[in-house]
Structures are given as structure tokens and as C-alpha cells.
Amino acid sequence: MLSLCRATGALVLFAAQAILHIFTPPYYGREILRQMLRIGYFSLPVVGLTALFTGAVLALQIYIGGSRFNAEGVVASIVAIGIVRELGPVLGGLMVAGRVSASIAAELGTMRVTEQIDALTTLSTNPFKYLVAPRILAGVLTMPILVAVADTIGIMGGFLVGVNRLNFNASTYIANTVDFLQAGDIISGLIKAAVFGFIITLLGCYHGYNSGRGAQGVGTATTNAVVSASVLILAANYILTEMFFSA
Amino acid sequence: MKPKIELRDVHKSFGAKHVLRGVNLSVQKSESMVIIGGSGTGKSITIKSILGLVRPDKGEVWVDDIRADKARGKQRDALLNKFGMLFQGGALFDSLKVWENVAFRMRRRMSANDARDMAIEKLRRVGLGPDNADLFPAELSGGMQKRVGLARAIADDPEIIFFDEPTTGLDPIMSDVINDLIREVVVEMGATALTITHDMTSVRKIADKVAMLHNGVIQWTGPVGDLDTCGDPYIDQFIHGRAEGPIEALR
Ligand SMILES: Nc1ncnc2c1ncn2[C@@H]1O[C@H](COP(=O)(O)OP(=O)(O)O)[C@@H](O)[C@H]1O
Numbered sequence: 273m274l275s276l277c278r279a280t281g282a283l284v285l286f287a288a289q290a291i292l293h294i295f296t297p298p299y300y301g302r303e304i305l306r307q308m309l310r311i312g313y314f315s316l317p318v319v320g321l322t323a324l325f326t327g328a329v330l331a332l333q334i335y336i337g338g339s340r341f342n343a344e345g346v347v348a349s350i351v352a353i354g355i356v357r358e359l360g361p362v363l364g365g366l367m368v369a370g371r372v373s374a375s376i377a378a379e380l381g382t383m384r385v386t387e388q389i390d391a392l393t394t395l396s397t398n399p400f401k402y403l404v405a406p407r408i409l410a411g412v413l414t415m416p417i418l419v420a421v422a423d424t425i426g427i428m429g430g431f432l433v434g435v436n437r438l439n440f441n442a443s444t445y446i447a448n449t450v451d452f453l454q455a456g457d458i459i460s461g462l463i464k465a466a467v468f469g470f471i472i473t474l475l476g477c478y479h480g481y482n483s484g485r486g487a488q489g490v491g492t493a494t495t496n497a498v499v500s501a502s503v504l505i506l507a508a509n510y511i512l513t514e515m516f517f518s519a
Numbered sequence: 520m521k522p523k524i525e526l527r528d529v530h531k532s533f534g535a536k537h538v539l540r541g542v543n544l545s546v547q548k549s550e551s552m553v554i555i556g557g558s559g560t561g562k563s564i565t566i567k568s569i570l571g572l573v574r575p576d577k578g579e580v581w582v583d584d585i586r587a588d589k590a591r592g593k594q595r596d597a598l599l600n601k602f603g604m605l606f607q608g609g610a611l612f613d614s615l616k617v618w619e620n621v622a623f624r625m626r627r628r629m630s631a632n633d634a635r636d637m638a639i640e641k642l643r644r645v646g647l648g649p650d651n652a653d654l655f656p657a658e659l660s661g662g663m664q665k666r667v668g669l670a671r672a673i674a675d676d677p678e679i680i681f682f683d684e685p686t687t688g689l690d691p692i693m694s695d696v697i698n699d700l701i702r703e704v705v706v707e708m709g710a711t712a713l714t715i716t717h718d719m720t721s722v723r724k725i726a727d728k729v730a731m732l733h734n735g736v737i738q739w740t741g742p743v744g745d746l747d748t749c750g751d752p753y754i755d756q757f758i759h760g761r762a763e764g765p766i767e768a769l770r
């Protein structure tokens with residue numbers, strides 16, 4: 273219990289320090305771009321596929337559930353709302369957590385173990401500015417874009433199943449999607465995505481930066497990063513949903 | 520004369536492990552000091568506490584007229600600008616090319632072209648041709664990586680240079696090349712040097728003065744010429760590499 277409090281405190285301090293360094297110069301523009309590419313572009317395939325199949329399954333499941341009270345018409349709108357508000361950001365976040373938290377933790381952990389982080393300091397470069405800040409900033413900026421793409425693909429997955437498998441009318445399906453989706457749905461989903469991007473990169477950096485010694489230390493850091501990022505995403509998702517619900 | 524670097528009663532523990540137990544050491548300007556001692560005796564920790572990479576639990580670290588262990592912000596930046604460091608494992612940034620590693624510190628105040636030219640000049644200085652500049656560190660052999668690390672350490676003409684086991688893991692010929700390079704840059708640049716090694720050939724080649732770290736304190740320190748005649752039992756055991764003596768060998 274005591275150690276949990278201490279770990280939380282250390283994480284909060286780490287986050288505060290990281291945020292401070294995001295907003296003060298010098299800025300490493302090239303690093304930020306490189307990290308955005310790494311987080312966003314290279315996560316597209318896995319996040320896109322996840323969204324595609326989720327949208328497709330969602331359409332089937334809602335149809336089965338919906339047909340019990342004869343309401344097939346709601347498939348399009350529920351797929352859209354479900355994907356945009358909830359499944360796009362959460363599943364996208366979890367997939368990216370597995371990919372990006374792990375690779376950031378492994379990278380920074382290796383840099384810690386091979387003294388590259390110490391070397392940065394002796395070369396008058398603050399590791400928080402050069403390593404941590406660009407990764408977290410890239411995470412916060414990139415995740416909403418990634419999730420917006422995932423949402424589109426997810427809705428398309430539902431559309432494909434709806435039109436080809438359930439024989440819905442294509443233009444009615446699109447009309448139902450567009451009519452029922454509100455700006456609030458989309459915005460709340462994208463805010464979630466930004467928060468998840470923060471969590472994913474923060475936890476990757478935190479565990480990597482504080483990695484223990486040797487290959488084992490890096491392995492532990494990587495595992496801890498993925499597990500803690502995933503749990504925090506789900507917890508933050510509940511809190512955010514509660515906030516949007518009350519608002 | 521006031522020393523360039525001075526450690527006063529420096530202590531450092533990791534958990535229950537009391538690594539440094541009151542290290543006192545002073546290095547004069549333009550002097551080449553070598554620290555010897557067994558593995559795990561805290562030689563690297565000593566150097567890292569001068570650089571502020573490790574915070575001593577107790578004691579003082581002075582560099583010129585500045586309390587290095589207390590320096591923060593601008594003062595610490597100014598202090599770090601005086602140092603160059605060659606790490607034990609090289610610690611090259613593996614996502615950057617060789618020339619970007621060497622020019623890392625200068626990159627922010629120079630154009631890419633100037634920085635690259637400067638890096639190539641420094642590489643030449645450590646015996647590496649320009650064709651290595653665009654390789655990544657992983658594409659180089661261990662000895663070449665050490666040389667790149669050396670080029671990076673001396674790139675900005677530091678006043679003080681630290682070398683952490685510069686020849687460990689190298690063959691005897693490559694070791695000799697590195698030793699010569701170290702001696703050369705120290706003499707040419709007039710830098711103050713602090714080298715860690717347990718290679719006695721290196722010691723005799725590089726050192727003006729020698730300090731022996733054992734049991735968390737400096738057991739002996741003196742000019743390199745006194746090594747063989749000082750009669751200190753620790754030094755005697757170490758330079759002759761004997762298993763019997765006051766230094767307990769773990770087996
Ligand atoms: N970050 C650390 N955490 C815990 N123990 C450490 C740490 N760094 C060094 N040590 C311990 O301190 C001792 C001295 O380390 P070091 O200075 O690297 O030895 P060496 O004289 O071989 O350079 C070793 O026993 C090592 O295990």
C-alpha cells in the first residue's frame with residue numbers, strides 16, 4: 273500500500289516535470305516529428321484492422337440484439353455512436369499501448385542501461401527535454417488523428433457488413449449514420465484519444481527512464497509499461513465518460 | 520595550488536550497500552590522474568558523483584570554485600560544458616549516425632554542414648576515416664565505437680575529460696592506440712584528465728598520478744613513478760595481480 277502511494281507520487285512528479293519541459297524551450301522539433309510518425313503512421317495498420325473488425329462485429333451483434341424487438345434500423349446509428357464514443361478510442365488506445373508503450377519503455381530502458389541517458393546529460397542536453405517531452409507531446413497530438421481514422425474505418429466495417437451481409441440499403445445506412453452522430457460524440461471520443469495518448473507515452477517514458485539494471489531491468493520496464501498503461505486507460509476512460517455524461 | 524577537482528569525504532550508498540565511504544581526492548589543473556581498483560569498488564560512481572549523475576549522500580564535490588554537487592540550473596549547465604566523458608560502454612546514441620554522435624553538443628549552434636565537417640575532423644584525430652561518418656554505431660566494431668566515443672568526448676575541447684575504462688575489452692594493440700590517443704589529447708589540449716582503468720599498461724602510459732580506490736576510500740595516492748617503490752601492500756598486490764594480500768578476492 274505504501275509502495276503504491278510512493279509509485280503514484282513518483283509518477284505524478286515525473287508527469288509534472290515532463291509537462292513543464294514540454295512548454296519551455298529548447299524544443300526539439302525533429303524529434304517530435306519522428307515520434308509522431310512512429311506513434312501515428314506505424315500504428316495505422318494495427319489500429320485500422322482492429323477498428324474494421326470491431327465495426328463489423330458490432331453491426332452483427334446489434335442486428336441480433338435489435339431484431340428481438342424488431343429494430344434493425346438502429347444498427348447504423350449504434351455502430352457509429354459506439355465506435356466514435358467508446359470503442360474507437362478505447363480499443364485503439366489499448367492496441368497502441370501494447371505497441372508504443374512497450375517500444376518506448378524498451379528504448380529508454382536500453383538507453384538508461386547503456387548509459388546513453390547519462391551521456392545526454394554530460395553533453396549538456398536535458399533528457400526530459402530531448403527524450404520525454406517529444407514523445408509525450410507526439411502521443412497527445414497523434415492519438416486523436418489516429419482514432420479519427422480508426423473511427424472512419426470502424427464505421428466502414430459496420431457499413432460493409434450492414435450492406436453486404438444484412439442487405440441494408442447503402443444510402444439509408446449512411447444517412448442513419450450521419451443523422452444520429454453529433455459533434456459531442458466525436459469530440460468526446462477525440463478528447464479521450466488525446467488523454468490516452470498522454471497515458472501511453474507517459475507510462476512508456478516513466479518505466480523506461482527508471483528502468484532497473486541489465487537486460488532484466490529493461491524487460492520488467494517494458495511489461496510494467498504495457499500493463500500500467502492499459503489499466504490506466506480503462507480507469508481514465510470510466511472517469512472521462514462519467515464527466516461527459518454529467519456535462 | 521588550488522585543485523581543479525576536489526572530492527571531500529564523499530559517501531554514497533545503494534540500499535544497504537555502502538559503496539563510497541569517504542572519498543578524498545584532488546586533481547590539479549592539466550594533470551592526468553588515474554583511478555585504479557577492483558571491479559565494483561565504486562570507481563564509476565566516483566566519476567558520476569563529480570558530474571552530478573549520482574548525488575552523494577554526504578560530502579562535497581568542488582570543480583574550480585563551484586560546489587558541483589549543489590549546482591543547479593545555469594550554473595550546472597556551465598559546469599557540464601567544461602566536461603567531456605568517455606563512458607565505459609561507449610554510450611553512443613544508436614539512433615544517430617556517427618558524425619551526429621560526435622557533433623552532438625555542437626549541433627545546436629552550428630549548421631549541419633559545419634557540424635559534419637567538424638565531426639569528420641575529430642574522427643580523423645582518433646584515426647577514423649570520413650567514410651565512417653555516415654554509419655550507425657551498431658555497424659562499427661568495439662574498438663571503433665570506443666574511438667567514436669573518444670571523438671565525442673573531446674569534440675568541444677573540454678577543460679576536463681573523464682575516461683571510464685577506455686581500454687577494457689580491446690585487444691592489446693588497440694588498447695595501445697587508445698592509450699596513445701588519450702595521452703596525446705591530454706598533452707595537446709592541456710586538459711585535466713581523470714581515467715579509470717585496471718590495466719596497468721594503461722596506467723603507466725597515461726598517468727601523472729595514481730589513486731587506488733578500495734573499501735570505499737582512496738587507499739593510496741601518489742605520482743606514477745612511486746608505484747613500484749611505495750611499499751603499500753594494496754598497491755603491491757594490485758599491480759602484481761596476486762590473489763593473496765590485503766585485498767580479498769571473492770571466489
Ligand atoms: N544504480 C545503482 N543501483 C544500485 N547499485 C549500484 C548502482 N550503480 C552502482 N551500483 C553498485 O555500486 C558498486 C560500484 O559500482 P561502480 O562504480 O560501477 O563500480 P566500478 O568500480 O566497477 O566502476 C557496484 O557494486 C554496483 O553494483
Ligand SMILES: [Mg+2]
Nearest residue numbers: 562563607683
Ligand atoms: Mg565502472
